[in-house]
Amino acid sequence: MITKDQVEQAQTNWGNGVVKVGSLKNDFQECESFTNSFLENLYNFQNGTVLFKPTKCAHEQFRATKQEALSYFIAGENRTCQEDKGFAIQPWTRVRFENTGMILEKDRAIAMGNYFFTDTEGNEAKVEYTFGYKLIKGSLKIDLHHSSFPYNP
Numbered sequence: 261m262i263t264k265d266q267v268e269q270a271q272t273n274w275g276n277g278v279v280k281v282g283s284l285k286n287d288f289q290e291c292e293s294f295t296n297s298f299l300e301n302l303y304n305f306q307n308g309t310v311l312f313k314p315t316k317c318a319h320e321q322f323r324a325t326k327q328e329a330l331s332y333f334i335a336g337e338n339r340t341c342q343e344d345k346g347f348a349i350q351p352w353t354r355v356r357f358e359n360t361g362m363i364l365e366k367d368r369a370i371a372m373g374n375y376f377f378t379d380t381e382g383n384e385a386k387v388e389y390t391f392g393y394k395l396i397k398g399s400l401k402i403d404l405h406h407s408s409f410p411y412n413p
Contacts, residue, residue: 296326333347366395390407
């Protein structure tokens with residue numbers, strides 16, 4: 261059975277990874293190398309389908325491949341999706357999760373709530389999320405990632 265602690269550790273790893281990506285933005289090769297490892301270690305692209313709907317996408321809202329996810333996180337000259345600006349190279353100094361709830365099963369978990377991204381000036385951006393995790397060889401891998409800004413009428 262997947263535990264709450266395992267999900268929270270996966271969330272911490274994800275948040276720390278996003279912060280690290282931004283810290284490397286001035287050395288694009290190192291940033292790209294780290295982000296590739298981040299995607300390989302935390303997402304399930306190599307084993308199956310990943311349903312990825314990033315926050316800041318309007319035209320190409322869904323990212324089905326690792327290359328499209330890489331484009332979203334760091335953009336760059338060879339980005340796959342032209343609207344990408346490099347979400348993770350903001351940079352962010354902190355990411356914190358507030359889970360509303362979790363569904364925990366033997367080899368699958370789903371978490372939903374808000375996560376908050378802190379910029380270099382201390383401002384926080386609130387984003388809603390749903391992450392699905394699959395247990396693969398003892399590690400949680402993200403196979404569902406949906407984020408959006410809260411409704412603002």
